[in-house]
Every structure is written in C-alpha cells, then in structure tokens.
Amino acid sequence: MIVTFDRALIERLLAHAETASERRATLTQLFDKSLRKPGHGAREWGLQEDVDPTKISAGLWLVGDHGIYMMSNGLPLLPSDDGQKPNLCAYAREADPEQNAGRAHDVKRQAFGGDDGCEFLDAALVRQALKQASGDTLRMNITPETLEFLA
Template sequence: MLSFPLDKVRAIIDRGRTDAKTHGGFRNPYRSLHPVSDEQPGLWLVGDRGVYLCSNGKLADGARPLIAYAEECDPNTCDDWFEVKRRTFGGDDGVEFLDAKQLEAIMAASPNATHLRVAFSSGALQLCLVERL
C-alpha cells in the first residue's frame, strides 16, 4: 500500500487544472492507444523511478508537471524504493489515470482524512482515505 498526503493530492489536481486552462486542455497518456477528445482533470499514478502522482494539464514547452512521490516509494528519501515499487506497482513502468471529480467527492465525504492510500491487487487499484494522527 502507498500513501500520499491529501494536501499534495489537492495541489496536483489544482495545478493540472491551472495548466489546462493556460495551455489548452488535459494530457492523455493513452492517446496513442485510445485517442479520446474528452480528456478530463485528474491525476496520473506513475510507476517508473519510484511511484508518484502527477498533474495532467497540458504544459508549456519545457515545463514539468507537479508531482508527489508516495511516502513509501520516494527515490530521494527511501533506500528500498525499487523493491517497494516492484511489490506495489509492479516491475514494469506504467501510468494509471485517477479522475479528479471522483477523488474530490471522496475527499469531501471524509473531511478528517489526511492521506490517500492506494492498494494494488491482481489488476485492480483500491483507493481509500485515512486519517493519520
């Protein structure tokens, strides 16, 4: 299971919307596989060098998206990040889209929550909110 502070989740959603408004929409990581014209606000859960959340608004040339590493899988602070990434996200690199509207609804329904937790099971992601003291 991986954890992301909700203040960072909210900041990434906001940044994606700001980038989209400024630069003409949202990016779609699956465009080559599933070309869709209705890209929407959300986050990308990315597994490559660690596991992190990434904003999905279109960016200016050379700009970088806002990201937040999972607390348990940050290559800058966790010596065992590669093993954690392999056990949770899997050995291959990849990206999963998380819908901003759905995340915002569950955050609004859990006002005392402090973290988004992501659990991985055979081909599925489970999202839940938890309160850490």
C-alpha cells in the same frame, strides 16, 4: 501494497488539472480515437500531436517508474517549487527515491509489477477519495491487478 500521499499536494495537483484548459494524454488515451483532432484518427497508435488536448478529462496520472508518484495531466506543466523539475510530483512516502531510497524500487515493483506504468485517475474519482480520506494523507492500495483508494 498500501502507499500514502501528502493530501495537500494531491489537492494542489488536482486543482491544477481541473483549471487547465488543455491536458496531456496517457499512453492508453493515445489509442482512444474519440480524443483525436479531426483528420488524425486513421492510425491505431496515436501521437500526442494527434490528440485534441481540450478533449482530455481533468485528472491525475499515477505513475510507477522510479518510485510511485502522482502528477497533474494539466498543461502547461506545473513546475516544482524549486524550479528544478519541469513537473511537480507527489511521491508515495513509501516509494520516494529521495526519501526512501532503500525501499522505493521494491515498493514500486510490488505495486506495479516489473514494468513501469501510468494509470489515469479521473478528477471526480480523486475528489471522492479526498472527501472520504481523513487526516493529512491520501492512502491507496496498489497491486499489478487493482488500485483502490482507502478511507
């Protein structure tokens, strides 16, 4: 499923992640014991409080739940411009529940499958994709098995 994001908003989210001194871990990163604080590596399943937020790389989270969106992993959170949401998100145009309510769920299901998901996109990968993108959008092809940026 090919989806498009607002390029300027992605650049803004990425800048936030890159300038943050601390970052949040994804669910997958909670399992990475190398990201833990000293003395917090014993259990297999980590908690946010086990992770050293300075060890998390800058990047964006690609999330599929109520639509498909990206957000910064930087702390403190970057609130929405209107202050109504605690974390600014860049929705894929095709899967934005506010702008495309009729199709957002179907697009999300085609891209991520039936389950919700969150994939970490390293800042360097996103920067490279932005350099190769043309126009005011960033395009991705997302399937349950793969994800790739498109030029």
